[in-house]
Amino acid sequence: MVENRPFLTFLTHxxxxxxxxxxxxxxxxxxxxxxxxxxALARSPIPLxxxxxGWQNYSQLLTIGLPEAGGVPLGRMMLNSLIMALAITxxxxxxxxxxxxxxxxxxxxxxxxxxxxxxxxxMLPVEVRILPTFDVVTKLGMLNSYAGLTIPLIAxxxxxxxxxxxxxxxxxxxVEAARIDRAGPVRFFLDILLPxxxxxxxxxxxxxxxxxxxxxxxxxxxTTEEDLYTIVMGIQRMTxxxxxxxxxxxxxxxxxxxxxxxxxxxxxxxxxxVKGLVDxxx
Amino acid sequence: MQKRVVFRSRWLPYALVAPQIAITLVFxxxxxxxxxxxxxxxxxxxxxxxxxxxxxxYEALFNDPSYLRSFKTTLIFGxxxxxxxxxxxxxxxxxxxxxxxxATTYRxxxxxxxxxxxxxxxxxWYFLMNPSLxxxxxxxxxxxxxxxxxxxxxxxxxxVIVAAAWKQVSYNFLFFLAxxxxxxxxxIEAAAIDRAGPVRRFWSITFPLLTPTTFFLLVVNLVYAFFDTFSLIHATTEGGPAxxxxxxxxxxxxxxxxxxxxxxxxxxxxxxxxLVIAMTFIQFRYVERKVNY
Numbered sequence: 001m002v003e004n005r006p007f008l009t010f011l012t013h014x015x016x017x018x019x020x021x022x023x024x025x026x027x028x029x030x031x032x033x034x035x036x037x038x039x040a041l042a043r044s045p046i047p048l049x050x051x052x053x054g055w056q057n058y059s060q061l062l063t064i065g066l067p068e069a070g071g072v073p074l075g076r077m078m079l080n081s082l083i084m085a086l087a088i089t090x091x092x093x094x095x096x097x098x099x100x101x102x103x104x105x106x107x108x109x110x111x112x113x114x115x116x117x118x119x120x121x122x123m124l125p126v127e128v129r130i131l132p133t134f135d136v137v138t139k140l141g142m143l144n145s146y147a148g149l150t151i152p153l154i155a156x157x158x159x160x161x162x163x164x165x166x167x168x169x170x171x172x173x174x175v176e177a178a179r180i181d182r183a184g185p186v187r188f189f190l191d192i193l194l195p196x197x198x199x200x201x202x203x204x205x206x207x208x209x210x211x212x213x214x215x216x217x218x219x220x221x222x223t224t225e226e227d228l229y230t231i232v233m234g235i236q237r238m239t240x241x242x243x244x245x246x247x248x249x250x251x252x253x254x255x256x257x258x259x260x261x262x263x264x265x266x267x268x269x270x271x272x273x274v275k276g277l278v279d280x281x282x
Numbered sequence: 283m284q285k286r287v288v289f290r291s292r293w294l295p296y297a298l299v300a301p302q303i304a305i306t307l308v309f310x311x312x313x314x315x316x317x318x319x320x321x322x323x324x325x326x327x328x329x330x331x332x333x334x335x336x337x338x339x340y341e342a343l344f345n346d347p348s349y350l351r352s353f354k355t356t357l358i359f360g361x362x363x364x365x366x367x368x369x370x371x372x373x374x375x376x377x378x379x380x381x382x383x384x385a386t387t388y389r390x391x392x393x394x395x396x397x398x399x400x401x402x403x404x405x406x407w408y409f410l411m412n413p414s415l416x417x418x419x420x421x422x423x424x425x426x427x428x429x430x431x432x433x434x435x436x437x438x439x440x441x442v443i444v445a446a447a448w449k450q451v452s453y454n455f456l457f458f459l460a461x462x463x464x465x466x467x468x469x470i471e472a473a474a475i476d477r478a479g480p481v482r483r484f485w486s487i488t489f490p491l492l493t494p495t496t497f498f499l500l501v502v503n504l505v506y507a508f509f510d511t512f513s514l515i516h517a518t519t520e521g522g523p524a525x526x527x528x529x530x531x532x533x534x535x536x537x538x539x540x541x542x543x544x545x546x547x548x549x550x551x552x553x554x555x556x557l558v559i560a561m562t563f564i565q566f567r568y569v570e571r572k573v574n575y
Contacts, residue, residue, distance in 0.1 A: 003474055005480070008380075008480060009380075009381075012377045012380045012381055013377075013381065015373060015374065015377045016374065016377045016378060016381065016388050016392075019370065019373070019374040019377075019392060019451075020388065020391045020392060022370075022448070023391070023392060023394075023395050023448065023451065023452070024391065026403075026406045026407060026410055026448065027395075027398075027406065029406075029409070029410055029417060030406045030409065033409065041415055042415070043415070045417055045420045046415055046416075046417055046420075048417070094301075095301040095302045095305065096302060098298040098299075098301070098302075099298060099299040099301070099302040099303070101298060102294075102295040102296075102298035102299045103299070104285060105285060105288055105289050106288055106289055106290075106291065106294070106295035106298075107288050108295045108296070111295070114299050114303055117303060117306055117307075117311075118302060118303075118306060120310075120559070120562075121306055121310050124310070124555065124558050124559075124562075125509045125510065125558075127509055127510075127512045127531050127534070127535070128509060128531060128534065128551060128554045128555055128558060129310075129313050129314055129317055129551050129555065130534060130535055130538065130539075130551075131317070131534070131535075131538035131539070131544065131547050131548065131551065132312075132313035132314070132316040132317040132320070132548065132551065133309060133313040135313070135316060136308065136309065136312055136313050136316070137309075140308075151305065151309070152305075152309040154305055155302070155305040155306045155309050155310055160302065168285075172285060172286050172287045175285065175287045175288075175289075176287055179287070179289075184289075185289040185291060185294060186294075188289070210396070210397050213399070214397075214398075214399035214400070214401075216399060216400070216401045216512075216513035216516070216517070217512055217513055217516070217535070220516075221539070232399045232401055232402065232513075233401075235401065235402065235405055235517065236401065236516065236517045239405055239408065239517060239518070248409055248412075248415070251405065251409070252406070252409060255402050255405055255406055258399065258402055259397065259398045259399070259402050262397035262398070262399075263394045263397045263398065265397065266393065266394055266396060266397040267390060267394055270389075270390060270393070273393075274393075274456060277396075277453070277456060278456070278457070278460060
């Protein structure tokens with residue numbers, strides 16, 4: 001603070017509290033709505049404080065699911081989301097760390113060609129080319145499988161770039177020392193570079209986990225078998241469940257279950273999250 | 283660009299880039315090529331026959347009033363989301379940069395919505411604004427605004443704008459805060475000694491120095507609003523009422539999967555891909571410039 005202005009300090013806190021309210025209020029209402037029965041949500045204005053149906057609502061959602069939405073237990077959907085998020089995250093990190101290693105630490109024909117091939121994919125989301133990608137996955141017979149759900153989303157340039165930037169800052173002397181000690185490229189990668197990249201990997205892990213967990217359109221079109229539904233796409237079947245009135249207390253319960261895991265990850269690992277976010281956008 | 287000291291191997295580097303390149307080729311280049319190819323054909327809905335039509339699919343698109351309207355909707359949507367999300371988060375970042383007490387608590391409370399999926403943000407706001415029982419719709423009714431996004435297209439568009447911006451505030455907040463913290467304190471102190479007030483200091487020193495951050499965020503926010511909000515719209519308004527919230531990326535999906543018009547959808551894909559690549563290029567130029575600072 002440059003100078004002491006009590007009124008400005010008051011204004012600052014007021015603005016921040018207002019901002020926090022704006023961001024938290026919708027989720028507060030979702031949480032409150034998920035603890036009421038259908039009767040309390042039938043007339044306006046709806047209650048602003050918790051009801052007593054929370055336990056019942058959540059246990060029904062987790063174990064039985066909703067008949068209107070195919071009757072898949074949400075526990076199953078959350079497990080699918082977890083599998084998908086972890087597969088995408090680990091896959092992306094694994095293939096991009098080795099390709100970044102090749103591009104930085106080797107000199108070989110077509111090196112820049114490969115680099116540009118990866119670079120073009122940097123910002124191209126799957127939604128933009130949804131139909132042809134769906135076609136390709138159909139031709140490969142990967143519909144309704146975990147492979148079809150995850151592998152097409154593993155191709156991404158962001159992680160490759162992050163690792164490339166990091167490798168470029170690693171001092172050359174380390175390579176020289178390793179070579180004097182007669183360590184080959186694989187040995188150098190496993191024993192020196194990989195341990196040095198730990199923080200970067202952890203930070204990237206958080207960002208990519210959120211990305212994977214929050215996938216929506218891809219699981220929606222690749223899976224038609226209910227056993228493979230993920231929770232973020234599952235909510236769509238509830239809001240648009242035909243002629244029946246939407247069951248808001250269950251929908252909001254589902255929304256809470258879908259957003260709690262990634263939000264917990266962000267809050268619990270805030271420092272790494274901020275690092276990952278800022279690094280991956282450089 | 284590259285190390286001075288490198289390893290030597292005839293096959294290892296190829297083996298290392300192979301998985302990434304294979305996936306990129308199969309799930310990126312192949313579909314993109316297919317989109318480009320089928321955008322020049324007219325295909326019947328069962329895929330039995332297709333005819334070469336040259337640029338006719340593109341011609342049809344640009345003569346289609348609903349596609350042109352979708353362009354306009356996308357621009358209004360994109361710039362509104364970017365402006366709203368950036369203005370709010372800049373204000374919050376300036377405030378957060380000023381406080382000493384409870385700074386971490388505020389930060390935690392402001393960044394978590396980043397983790398909420400756009401689809402969920404949409405569904406939650408959809409619930410809050412539901413004309414018959416939403417609490418925000420009820421409050422709006424109390425002050426005399428008749429809210430019904432099922433019928434009123436402008437209101438539906440406003441709802442998805444608010445929901446999309448709500449989710450993006452945390453992201454912008456973090457980048458603005460980082461930008462503010464990198465501005466040297468001495469500049470602000472010097473201005474204060476010259477009796478420039480807080481408002482003057484903000485507009486003549488802080489804001490100009492934030493220009494690189496602001497520009498970067500503008501591109502990122504536009505990309506977010508143009509492409510990543512598909513799920514938000516699909517889970518709530520489904521483009522309606524009467525196409526009022528049908529942005530371009532939603533139209534690609536609707537034309538292909540619902541309308542079964544592969545050529546038209548492919549042509550739209552190609553146009554969007556060109557748009558994304560152009561924006562990537564702008565971003566890249568910006569990154570290069572930043573290095574020279």
